[in-house]
Amino acid sequence: MSSLQLPLALTQGDPAGIGPDVSIAAWLRRDELGLEPFIYVGDASILRQRAQLLDVTLPVQDATPETASAIFTHALPVLSVPVGAEIEVGRPHVASARSAITAIETAVQLCFDGRASAVVTNPIAKSVLYEAGFKFPGHTEFLADLAEKATGEKVLPVMMLAGPKLRAIPVTIHIPLKDVPAALTERVIVETCRIAHEDLKARFGFTQPRLAVAGLNPHAGEDGAIGLEDRDIIEPAIMQLRHEGVNVFGPLPADTMFHDDARARYDVAICMYHDQALIPAKALGFDDSVNVTLGLPFIRTSPDHGTAFGIAGKGIARETSLVAALKLAADLAAKSAATR
Ligand SMILES: NC(=O)C1=CN([C@@H]2O[C@H](COP(=O)(O)OP(=O)(O)OC[C@H]3O[C@@H](n4cnc5c(N)ncnc54)[C@H](O)[C@@H]3O)[C@@H](O)[C@H]2O)C=CC1
Ligand SMILES: NCC(=O)COP(=O)(O)O
Helix, strand or coil: CCCCCCCEEEECCCCCCCHHHHHHHHHHCHHHHCCCCEEEEECHHHHHHHHHHHCCCCCEEECCHHHHHHHHCCCEEEEECCCCCCCCCCCCCHHHHHHHHHHHHHHHHHHHCCCCCEEEECCCCHHHHHHCCCCCCCHHHHHHHHHHHHHCCCCCCEEEEECCCCEEEECCCCCCHHHHHHHCCHHHHHHHHHHHHHHHHHCCCCCCCEEEEECCCHHHHCCCCCCCHHHHHHHHHHHHHHHCCCEEEEEECHHHCCCHHHHCCCCEEEECCHHHHHHHHHHHHCCCCEEEEECCCCCEEEECCCCCHHHCCCCCCCCHHHHHHHHHHHHHHHHHHHHC
16 A cells, blocks of 8 residues: 555656666566555656566556556556657667656656656666757756756755665766866855755754765875865865754765764765765665755655666666665655655
């Protein structure tokens, strides 16, 4: 029996990738895993073809968010967003980009219309979308743009990788490493930490979340001898946040903040760039970590992995991270409904 009034909206991602594989696998295990109903926003024919390739029986049924929960018990409900092109499994093609984008827009709109409880996204191939003219580094920034258009309010989206062993947030996300120092301002660190602090309290049930901030340079700059950003940008940001009552400490040397004892001292690691956060997150929990976007006016989660074109259609893609993303989205949606 579902505890959510509304289904989760699961986007198809890149139809040539493993999104269809893991979506099918999650639906097939729905009872065993106690999954809340989801509606797949994408192309039903791709799902059928993938099921055939994977040699599994998959009933697929056209649905609306209103009919999805009843259908979910016996068929995978699909809100149709056709790809409109022949897609070769494992071979990304720009012809599918429009449909991948439309699926995301549709899922977000369902949330704003009060017809879905959360957005769960399957992975997109960023380079394919860029080729099609997509102007955002990834979902995270695109979702913020959609939210701003819908609400008229400015949004700073914050990416958090959340797993059983670590929560980690990169302050800068998909930018070249050489551009990181210039992008790291006191303001962006303060705003990212404020959003983490607020969302961990409001959505994740922490009363006073503990934030550990990584330095940028080796040894957090060694008192300015190995770089100045730690002393001149990160430290003042931490002082400002402490002044506001945020439980935050650092800058910590990043090489020693992810071992077991160190992780026990904080609830979330605030990291300065993509790989500083995502390497420990994936090393500690590739199969069960979830990418969740904080700071949005709706709930969005995603598996932590990408499109994995090399294994699409081969029956070896693990659905565990998508399952964790579906479960986290359902938990957050249930909490949010309970506090409304
Ligand atoms: N949320 C999103 O939309 C994300 C999209 N991407 C995109 O995915 C594409 C490929 O990125 P990669 O760096 O190669 O990362 P990837 O996660 O697709 O693959 C990395 C390695 O992990 C394996 N792998 C990934 N997911 C797996 C699963 N569920 N079960 C078993 N093995 C799995 C792959 O076979 C590969 O060996 C890129 O275009 C990237 O932009 C990457 C991360 C997140
Ligand atoms: N490396 C994480 C990733 O690519 C996910 O990005 P997004 O599409 O969720 O913004």
